[in-house]
Amino acid sequence: MSEQSTVRSVTYDLLRSLGLTTVFGNPGSTEQPFLQEFPEDFTYVLGLQEASVIAMADTFAQVTGRPALVNLHSSAGMGNAMGNLVAAYHGNTPLILTSGQQHRELVIGEPYLGNREATELPKPWVKWSYEPARAEDVPEAFLRAYATALQPPAGPVYLSVPMDDWKRPLSGFTRTRTVSVRVAPDPERLRGFAERISASRRPALVFGPEVDRAGGWDAAVALAEKLRATVYGAPLLDRASFPEDHPLFAGPLGMSVKTIGDRLTGHDLVVVIGGEVFRYYPYVPGPYLPEGTELLHITGNPDVAASARVGDSLLGDPRAAIELLLETVTEGSARPAPQPMPRPRELPPAPNRPMTPPEVYATLSSVRPADAVIVNESTSTMAQQIEWLPTNRTGSFFATASGGIGWGTPAAVGVALGDRDRGVRRPVVGLIGDGSFQYSVQAVYTAAQHRLPIVYVVMHNQEYSILKSFAVLEETPGVPGLDLPGLDIASVARGFGCRAVDVETAGDLEREFKSALTADTTTVIVVATQPQKAML
CATH class of the missing domain: 3.40.50.970 (Thiamin diphosphate (ThDP)-binding fold, Pyr/PP domains)
Known part of the structure; x- marks a missing residue:
């Protein structure tokens, strides 16, 4: 030895x-x-x-x-x-x-x-x-x-x-092995699901984050198009699994029992693939499904299948299941075409100061590179982000899978490091609320030390807007600690080694964002914004 x-x-x-x-x-x-x-x-x-x-x-x-x-x-x-x-x-x-x-x-x-x-x-x-x-x-x-x-x-x-x-001395360890990372769905049960889907008059599809993680983005698009089915965004999603600018995409499903039930009214069948049924918060009572609506659920996670409140489940790799469904479901050209999601994209007649979140996202939509990745932890403005900055490529949207904050700022670092590790260079855009940024502000030190191509856009509304929205919905007035005055975010970011600027107008934001894309370091752009009531 x-x-x-x-x-x-x-x-x-x-x-x-x-x-x-x-x-x-x-x-x-x-x-x-x-x-x-x-x-x-x-x-x-x-x-x-x-x-x-x-x-x-x-x-x-x-x-x-x-x-x-x-x-x-x-x-x-x-x-x-x-x-x-x-x-x-x-x-x-x-x-x-x-x-x-x-x-x-x-x-x-x-x-x-x-x-x-x-x-x-x-x-x-x-x-x-x-x-x-x-x-x-x-x-x-x-x-x-x-x-x-x-x-x-x-x-x-x-x-x-x-x-x-x-x-401790050890002579060696040579017993290496490999393991499977995909589990095929039960073919007989899948055929039964395919028959029910083919017989549906007005099906809805909900693709959860497991689909994108499994590499099933293209298959999901093909299935939706073959079925001519309406596609909804999964509640509180952490990975987007379907292009949010696609004509079949009808927008986010919602978050509460009532909201989701209302959105699904008129569909005789809902097929949830690669996600939970459903991620609910807050509690607003209502039927879990509209009367006359059935639900099919495909997931690779037995705990997720067991915890579903409604529906018939099938265990298996989501991508494999979608590809098998594509071979067996009947083409749905006879179904009426789903109504496209209305995209009003309304902006005020005159610029606001401070800017509103839609104004911020409208500006970013004009300068975002096509291959940019979005990491979102501006929880009160996620609906506006989907409206103005829809995800249209696989592996290009990340958010926390839990309800905690303080994930997004360091998560952007991990995305950029992962890209560098696999030899890919693409801009990483961190959309972060000012409250969320404080939880893990020290993560920008790592970004600066590795000179990562990250552009953080911090919306500085001086409050926990999402919690104020919940307070209204939950009828809990007088909650303390929801205001955040006196934060000098740009100075803190500079102290950790980042390039950092404060902006107040759309023109300033556009100019600084373009400069950040060519900077050889991480940039933190702090945008003064008006509070945004979250769409719950």
């Missing part, structure tokens, strides 16, 4: 063989035995707070199509990361999270920086959580973590590794 061969060296060899050579993290003392003499063929992406680290790794994994490795600091770092771990879990992102446990000799005495009940802390937001019983088991634990993270439904996993394990 070589004197140099240790658990650490064997694990790094395994990670190389799996293609996991990018590590996202914020180094802590219990992680230094793993990170020491960091290999030159690996890349370490430093985030200044663990929640930001998770969001960066989340979109990096989504863009590259392979798991991302995240190294966190004991229980404190894992605790910081939990908010965005929820988003990664709901978004089915394959992440391998690791953190350092204290020295095995000390653990029984509850030492300082010990990770008490380490495997319990990240639950229920991981698929698997494990601390190896022996140092020799660390490499195999990584291999199982890799397989578990990738197998459908994909998602985060967690490993706690005692800090003294890394230096």
